[in-house]
Amino acid sequence: MASVRFENITKRFGNVTAVEDINLDITDGEFVTFVGPSGCGKSTCLRMVAGLEEITEGRLFIGDKFANYIPAKDRGIAMVFQSYALFPHMTVEANVSFGLKIKKVPEEERRKKIEWGLELVDLQGLGGRYPRELSGGQRQRVALARALVLSPEVLLLDEPLSNLDAKLRLKMRTELKRIHKAVKSTIIYVTHDQVEAMTLSDRIAVMSMGKLMQAGHPLEVYAHPNNMFVAGFIGSPPINFLEARLEERDGRLFVVTRGFALPLTDEQAAKVEAWG
Numbered sequence: 001m002a003s004v005r006f007e008n009i010t011k012r013f014g015n016v017t018a019v020e021d022i023n024l025d026i027t028d029g030e031f032v033t034f035v036g037p038s039g040c041g042k043s044t045c046l047r048m049v050a051g052l053e054e055i056t057e058g059r060l061f062i063g064d065k066f067a068n069y070i071p072a073k074d075r076g077i078a079m080v081f082q083s084y085a086l087f088p089h090m091t092v093e094a095n096v097s098f099g100l101k102i103k104k105v106p107e108e109e110r111r112k113k114i115e116w117g118l119e120l121v122d123l124q125g126l127g128g129r130y131p132r133e134l135s136g137g138q139r140q141r142v143a144l145a146r147a148l149v150l151s152p153e154v155l156l157l158d159e160p161l162s163n164l165d166a167k168l169r170l171k172m173r174t175e176l177k178r179i180h181k182a183v184k185s186t187i188i189y190v191t192h193d194q195v196e197a198m199t200l201s202d203r204i205a206v207m208s209m210g211k212l213m214q215a216g217h218p219l220e221v222y223a224h225p226n227n228m229f230v231a232g233f234i235g236s237p238p239i240n241f242l243e244a245r246l247e248e249r250d251g252r253l254f255v256v257t258r259g260f261a262l263p264l265t266d267e268q269a270a271k272v273e274a275w276g
Contacts, residue, residue, distance in 0.1 A: 001029050009021070009048065034207055035204050041209075042192075084143045086131045092131075097114050117146070140164065148179070148185075156190075158190045
């Protein structure tokens with residue numbers, strides 16, 4: 001397992017800045033989810049970690065290695081895509097063992113890893129089936145097993161549940177949490193679904209327009225958003241916004257809006273003074 005560190009990471013496509021000045025430390029064994037609306041840059045961040053996109057500016061570290069120029073195959077990562085990317089002409093076992101064969105893992109060790117991977121994702125006895133004979137949830141678990149048997153330092157999951165129906169998504173969220181506890185891998189997950197982000201993650205990283213708006217424990221981000229975007233994006237129904245002004249009355253600070261005036265506590269007043 002390994003940590004991942006983004007240091008001032010920027011990615012541009014021509015004149016378009018897709019990701020701007022991202023700074024984030026992901027600790028060894030942590031489950032971190034990038035969440036945000038479509039086009040916010042979360043998948044681009046994942047692809048830069050995977051080595052599928054070049055980094056325009058900044059530095060990426062995987063463990064203690066400077067990873068900007070390390071080829072994707074040498075980064076010690078595995079990735080699960082939204083589309084599963086299973087080979088339709090191969091059985092479940094053949095799909096799971098594909099990466100191991102590429103790495104020239106000995107047959108006996110390969111067999112043990114396949115059995116371990118299929119047991120981990122609860123697909124024992126289905127190794128001889130083809131993808132067309134599986135449900136959507138089972139196909140997703142095959143893709144997970146194929147990634148997990150490689151014993152990656154970092155596991156990357158790019159919206160892996162978005163093709164599933166609501167009931168299967170709920171089941172697979174439970175499975176992902178169980179698998180993370182079992183393998184203790186560092187996992188970077190990408191989704192636009194805040195329910196997935198809030199329930200699965202040790203921390204969430206909220207993105208908008210290529211920028212990291214806030215990173216923290218899900219409940220911390222929910223209860224104490226850093227800005228109006230995070231406040232409006234996290235939570236269902238979303239938070240209400242009221243236009244108000246600060247007024248001092250008889251030595252106390254009040255938040256005044258149409259219809260009512262709310263006194264600030266001493267702690268809140270101290271924070272306001274600290275902000276200037």
